[in-house]
Amino acid sequence: MIISERKISKELAFYRALSSRFCLEEKDAKKLSVLERGYKGERIYDEVFDEEGHSSVFVFRDIYLRIEDSTAQYDALIVSDAGITVNEIKNYSGFYRVERGKWYAGNFEVPDDPPAQLKRAMNKLLKLKYIHRLNFDIEGKVVFPHIDFRLNFDNQDVRERLVMRSELRDYLKRFSNEYAGRYAERIAEAVSSHIIDNPFFDKSANFDSVSKGLYCGNCGGFEVETWAYHFFCTACKSRETKESHVIRALSDYTALFTNEKLTRKRLLEFIDYKVSPRTIVRMLSKYCTRFGAGNATYYEFNYENYEDVVENHEYIRRYKNHMIKI
Numbered sequence: 001m002i003i004s005e006r007k008i009s010k011e012l013a014f015y016r017a018l019s020s021r022f023c024l025e026e027k028d029a030k031k032l033s034v035l036e037r038g039y040k041g042e043r044i045y046d047e048v049f050d051e052e053g054h055s056s057v058f059v060f061r062d063i064y065l066r067i068e069d070s071t072a073q074y075d076a077l078i079v080s081d082a083g084i085t086v087n088e089i090k091n092y093s094g095f096y097r098v099e100r101g102k103w104y105a106g107n108f109e110v111p112d113d114p115p116a117q118l119k120r121a122m123n124k125l126l127k128l129k130y131i132h133r134l135n136f137d138i139e140g141k142v143v144f145p146h147i148d149f150r151l152n153f154d155n156q157d158v159r160e161r162l163v164m165r166s167e168l169r170d171y172l173k174r175f176s177n178e179y180a181g182r183y184a185e186r187i188a189e190a191v192s193s194h195i196i197d198n199p200f201f202d203k204s205a206n207f208d209s210v211s212k213g214l215y216c217g218n219c220g221g222f223e224v225e226t227w228a229y230h231f232f233c234t235a236c237k238s239r240e241t242k243e244s245h246v247i248r249a250l251s252d253y254t255a256l257f258t259n260e261k262l263t264r265k266r267l268l269e270f271i272d273y274k275v276s277p278r279t280i281v282r283m284l285s286k287y288c289t290r291f292g293a294g295n296a297t298y299y300e301f302n303y304e305n306y307e308d309v310v311e312n313h314e315y316i317r318r319y320k321n322h323m324i325k326i
Contacts, residue, residue, distance in 0.1 A: 001054065001180070003188060004195070006046055006061035007304050011201045012039055013255040020220060020252065021210040041091025042075060044145040045168070049076075052173045056080075057180045058188040065194045067127045073198075074121060079188045080178040083136030084125060087163075088118040093146040098153040114142040115161050132190040136183075143168065205256040213272040214245045226274070242275055246283040251306040261298040262288070 008016075015032040018024065024032065046061065058079040065072055076087040096105050103110035118140045125138050143163045144151075153159055163171045180188075215222045216233035217240055224231040230239040249271050253262055260266070264280055271280075284290070287309065288299035303309045 001057070002059050002061065003192065004060045004063055006042060008039065008307070009035070009062070009201075010198055010255070010258070011035060011203075013251075013305055014201075014203055014205075014258075017252040017255040018205055018210070020215060021256075022205070037091050038089075041145045042089050044091075044165075045076065045087070045089050045143055048145075048168050049172045052169060053176050054078075054172075055176075057175050057178050058184060060188075060191060060195075063191075063195050064198055065124070065128075065191065066196045066199075067124060067131070067194050070124050070127070071196070071199055072121050072124045077191060078175055079184050079191065080175070080180050081183045082178060084138050084187065084191075085175075086118060086122050086125070086138070086140035088114060088121060088140065088142045090114050090142060090144055091146050092144055093148045095150045095152070097151065098155065098158050100154070101158075115158065118142050118161065128190055128194070132186075134187060134190060136187055141171070143171075202258065204259040207257060207260070207266075207270075210256065212270060214249060214274045216240070217244065217248060224274075231274075242279065243283065246271070246275060246280065247287060247309050248306045250283070250287060250301050251303070251309075254301040255305065262300065263298050 012032075012035040015024075015028065015035060018028070019032055042062065049059070060074065060077040060079070063074050063077070065074065074086060075089040078085040078087065092105075094105065096103060096110070098104075098113075103113035122138050122140045128134070129136065129138075140161075141163045142161060145165050145168060147165045149165065151159075151162070151164075211222060213222050214224055214231060216224055216231075216236060216238055218238040219233060219236040221233055221235040223234045224245075225234060226232075227239070230241055231245055232239050249267065250262075253267060253270055262284075264277065264284060267280055267284070268275075268277060275283075284299050287303065288301050291298055291300065303312070
């Protein structure tokens, strides 16, 4: 049973939106690449687990726990009556080696090796036992979901803490034999009581620095022309509804400007007035929650991102998008 679904992190959403409206510096482009690769690996793990089934255990995905004065992020926690299993997911690819306890990628030493990260994450859960007066086991594995990951090692103990892509299905299948009864519920409740938002990411873009307007969801170009109910991309010839474009703009604005309120006026500036104020008010009412009144009115987007709207919002599109393969 999934207790917390995995979502696109605020950090990844920020860099995705920024890359669409700004020429990223090298370090930011690298950061985006790392985040995308990590998220892809986590999705592979989730898909395999979903296929094998997890109805007999409680599963937490991508959570931050604050326990006393310590905060840690967990890619996946699996809770049963026996205790908690921590899965640290690393979407590494290529050749790695372990020599005398140190991890290397080529000639470069990995600064924070995966088993060490896993051990710290497991140790931080020890406090949870004492705070809530629970007695459960804590175990863990580092999961490598990329099919092209290769590892040479000089110590069998290291290997026993890892799960390779070829082993992932069999590893996750074993949780179908575990049981989550009342005691597991108590453990899961204890975990849930310590979940917090990501405290480590607080970036916000400069409004004046990012590109204004609407861009094609197919090719990313800003060369879009207004049709009756669509915007037409002159670069790739795709057509998207005005509603789709506004949803994407709402998603970008929310991801980029974490410290700035969303108002009708600001959103119109952000999209360079490509959509009428009347349409913007209608979209804000449909996809956001309104706060305040008069000149103090502002809105909060009700969804995590554009994809979240498409997957979860129940509405019938009168006019469809027409995307051209590129």
